[in-house]
Amino acid sequence: MKLSLTHRCCTFASIVGLSLLTACASTVNTVERAAPVGQRQMVNDKRVITDAGLNRAVRIVGVNEAPGEFLKIQVELLNTTSSLKSFNYRFEWFDANGVQVNSPTSTYIPRQIEGKESIFLSALAPTPAAKDFRLKLIDNTR
Amino acid sequence: MKSQNSPHTLLALGSASLLLAGCATPQATYVDPSGSRIITTVGSINIQDYANAADTMVGSLIDGVINAGKLESPGGQPAMLAISRIVNNTSQHVDTDMLVKKIRVALSKTGKVVTTTTMGLGGNAEDPLAKGIQQQTEFLQDKKNTRLPDYSLSGKIIEQREQAGNVRQSSFVFQLSLTSKDGLAVWEEEKTITKQGKRSTVGF
Numbered sequence: 393m394k395l396s397l398t399h400r401c402c403t404f405a406s407i408v409g410l411s412l413l414t415a416c417a418s419t420v421n422t423v424e425r426a427a428p429v430g431q432r433q434m435v436n437d438k439r440v441i442t443d444a445g446l447n448r449a450v451r452i453v454g455v456n457e458a459p460g461e462f463l464k465i466q467v468e469l470l471n472t473t474s475s476l477k478s479f480n481y482r483f484e485w486f487d488a489n490g491v492q493v494n495s496p497t498s499t500y501i502p503r504q505i506e507g508k509e510s511i512f513l514s515a516l517a518p519t520p521a522a523k524d525f526r527l528k529l530i531d532n533t534r
Numbered sequence: 535m536k537s538q539n540s541p542h543t544l545l546a547l548g549s550a551s552l553l554l555a556g557c558a559t560p561q562a563t564y565v566d567p568s569g570s571r572i573i574t575t576v577g578s579i580n581i582q583d584y585a586n587a588a589d590t591m592v593g594s595l596i597d598g599v600i601n602a603g604k605l606e607s608p609g610g611q612p613a614m615l616a617i618s619r620i621v622n623n624t625s626q627h628v629d630t631d632m633l634v635k636k637i638r639v640a641l642s643k644t645g646k647v648v649t650t651t652t653m654g655l656g657g658n659a660e661d662p663l664a665k666g667i668q669q670q671t672e673f674l675q676d677k678k679n680t681r682l683p684d685y686s687l688s689g690k691i692i693e694q695r696e697q698a699g700n701v702r703q704s705s706f707v708f709q710l711s712l713t714s715k716d717g718l719a720v721w722e723e724e725k726t727i728t729k730q731g732k733r734s735t736v737g738f
Contacts, residue, residue: 499585
């Protein structure tokens with residue numbers, strides 16, 4: 393009888409625990425055209441990972457660019473976890489000589505990404521002279 | 535013996551004091567205004583919010599007007615921009631130049647847009663001396679060669695507050711319009727920044 397009560401308690405606790413976990417973890421379902429009309433012009437990228445935890449949770453899927461006088465960059469990110477993730481990002485720009493192009497509007501921008509969601513971060517070069525970019529991502533744990 | 539130890543004791547005490555002073559937390563410190571360690575408050579527009587809104591506005595303007603080849607100006611010169619009314623519909627005192635100046639600087643750096651400082655709303659020049667020099671030059675040359683602006687920039691900042699239990703939420707809506715000489719809004723953009731919290735926090 394005593395064992396049975398313990399067993400019941402454990403089962404109840406497990407159900408409550410699972411219910412709570414399910415309530416906290418909401419992931420994103422998506423639907424899109426099977427064969428997209430637009431073709432992305434992908435960019436070969438180099439990644440420097442110093443925060444492995446952030447990289448595991450918010451994975452950089454790919455980088456593509458759009459033609460134009462002002463360079464346009466789009467970075468696709470995927471939240472590999474099942475919970476909401478907050479982070480900050482900032483784009484930096486460099487001219488043909490590798491010198492940084494400063495912009496008065498440059499700042500870390502906060503973003504949130506839902507569980508299993510894919511988002512795009514896009515930015516336009518501040519001047520036509522900007523030829524290269526760097527995206528910085530930092531966790532929002534403070 | 536005692537007299538021999540005294541200099542050592544003093545030296546040790548002095549070193550300890552220096553170490554303590556070196557480790558002491560400073561009362562004030564510099565932080566990068568574009569970094570991620572600046573103060574964020576729920577009820578007011580913070581410096582990073584202006585930069586964030588300006589960044590969106592400039593990006594949209596470059597993408598929708600300049601990169602799209604829709605920017606019109608006489609003889610291939612940079613387009614001339616005049617700043618019109620930016621209405622502050624928030625509950626706090628806001629210097630709209632916190633937003634507008636960032637946009638002006640960013641547009642100026644593109645090399646595609648210049649802003650007039652001698653023409654303003656209600657005839658008020660931002661730079662009265664420059665306006666005087668311009669008028670004197672025209673008088674001495676006996677001709678009016680004042681170039682009129684190709685575009686004017688107007689907008690509004692709106693605030694919306696909500697509260698549910700202990701959680702407070704503030705939304706600041708930044709709206710801007712670029713109007714051509716024909717009186718048509720050739721570009722418009724809106725950026726909403728929403729913040730939630732129970733009290734002021736550090737960081738985003």
